[in-house]
Amino acid sequence: MMSTLFAVVCLGLSLGQIIHVQAGTLSKATMWAEPGPVIPYGSPVTLWCQGTLEAQEFCMYRQQKRVLWKTQTKWNPRDKVKLSITHMTEHDAGRYYCYYITFTGWSGHSDFLELVVTGSYSKPSLSALPSPVMTSGGNVALQCGSGQGFGRFILTKEGDHRLSWTLDSQRQSSGQFQALFHVGPVTRSHRWMFRCYGYYRDRPHVWSYPSDLLELLVSGESGKPFLLSQQGPIVASGQSLTLQCRSDVGYDRFALSKEGGRDLPQSLVLQPQAGLSQAHFPLGTVSSSHGGRYRCYSGYNLSSEWSAPSDPLNIFVAGAADPLGPSQNKSDSKAASTPQDYTVGNLIRMGVAGMVLVVIGVLLYQDWHRQRRPHGAAGT
Numbered sequence: 001m002m003s004t005l006f007a008v009v010c011l012g013l014s015l016g017q018i019i020h021v022q023a024g025t026l027s028k029a030t031m032w033a034e035p036g037p038v039i040p041y042g043s044p045v046t047l048w049c050q051g052t053l054e055a056q057e058f059c060m061y062r063q064q065k066r067v068l069w070k071t072q073t074k075w076n077p078r079d080k081v082k083l084s085i086t087h088m089t090e091h092d093a094g095r096y097y098c099y100y101i102t103f104t105g106w107s108g109h110s111d112f113l114e115l116v117v118t119g120s121y122s123k124p125s126l127s128a129l130p131s132p133v134m135t136s137g138g139n140v141a142l143q144c145g146s147g148q149g150f151g152r153f154i155l156t157k158e159g160d161h162r163l164s165w166t167l168d169s170q171r172q173s174s175g176q177f178q179a180l181f182h183v184g185p186v187t188r189s190h191r192w193m194f195r196c197y198g199y200y201r202d203r204p205h206v207w208s209y210p211s212d213l214l215e216l217l218v219s220g221e222s223g224k225p226f227l228l229s230q231q232g233p234i235v236a237s238g239q240s241l242t243l244q245c246r247s248d249v250g251y252d253r254f255a256l257s258k259e260g261g262r263d264l265p266q267s268l269v270l271q272p273q274a275g276l277s278q279a280h281f282p283l284g285t286v287s288s289s290h291g292g293r294y295r296c297y298s299g300y301n302l303s304s305e306w307s308a309p310s311d312p313l314n315i316f317v318a319g320a321a322d323p324l325g326p327s328q329n330k331s332d333s334k335a336a337s338t339p340q341d342y343t344v345g346n347l348i349r350m351g352v353a354g355m356v357l358v359v360i361g362v363l364l365y366q367d368w369h370r371q372r373r374p375h376g377a378a379g380t
């Protein structure tokens with residue numbers, strides 16, 4: 001009889017009927033998800049509902065539909081129950097809540113748990129404007145974009161305290177959908193790593209794949225590394241290009257930045273040799289887009305702080321337009337034109353020397369010819 005009563009009460013609550021039985025005497029239930037509320041498609045997740053040891057029944061709902069009804073036994077009382085989802089799908093995503101029932105009444109329902117599945121759509125892009133490299137205390141805009149017609153984008157901050165922000169998307173003239181998140185002030189107290197997702201307004205619990213991880217680099221004051229190109233500063237289209245960042249400090253990681261670039265490739269340190277730490281950045285086959293000004297930074301895995309930037313390294317692609325703007329290139333114009341000036345000067349000198357040799361040859365021939373003519377006349 002009592003079990004039937006609990007079932008009727010559980011069903012009544014699911015229909016939104018409110019019956020006050022010693023209201024306020026029981027604390028509300030608590031609900032959470034392990035490993036978390038944002039789950040990749042096909043991965044397992046466990047939903048927990050916690051009450052008290054006096055609980056006789058537990059009820060769990062998704063979108064007002066009951067998904068769990070658990071009766072406790074007096075031989076094995078527990079204060080919580082679980083719902084295991086072995087393979088997360090779009091049908092499992094949604095808004096969950098739970099409550100429990102005792103002989104004296106029922107609890108208030110838990111706070112809503114928003115269970116999200118990711119990986120239903122292709123990933124958006126995430127970039128920092130104007131650059132992922134910044135000084136402590138600065139602000140930055142993070143742009144999340146996609147060619148799909150997502151109605152909203154979500155930006156998440158990785159780390160111990162997971163934070164998220166949601167913005168409506170804006171359609172651009174190019175057909176892209178974008179959202180611009182303003183972040184800051186950024187400090188060196190912890191690492192700033194972000195991903196973003198897109199979703200449609202009518203399916204808020206079904207997200208895209210996450211974007212690639214974007215880490216903001218907050219430069220510090222420690223010793224700067226040294227950046228060089230294995231192929232030299234002037235490279236030809238079609239040639240492979242690798243940049244190398246070195247330091248005599250035992251850093252664990254390096255990051256490479258390009259002036260005007262929005263991404264920040266990172267690399268772990270190669271095996272240190274003779275106290276020298278270094279990392280290679282293979283940039284692939286050279287095209288005109290590889291030209292520009294590069295810097296690298298160094299840091300430790302367990303620290304959010306990065307070193308001061310290396311001195312800039314200008315990469316020039318032979319036969320391509322100068323990738324540096326006029327104002328940026330003004331200070332380097334003399335150094336950049338030096339190889340060409342030497343070539344032109346050498347060609348002029350070689351031309352002049354050739355002309356002098358021709359003139360001398362003509363004069364010698366004419367002198368020899370004049371000396372020969374009198375002998376020929378005497379013989380006749």
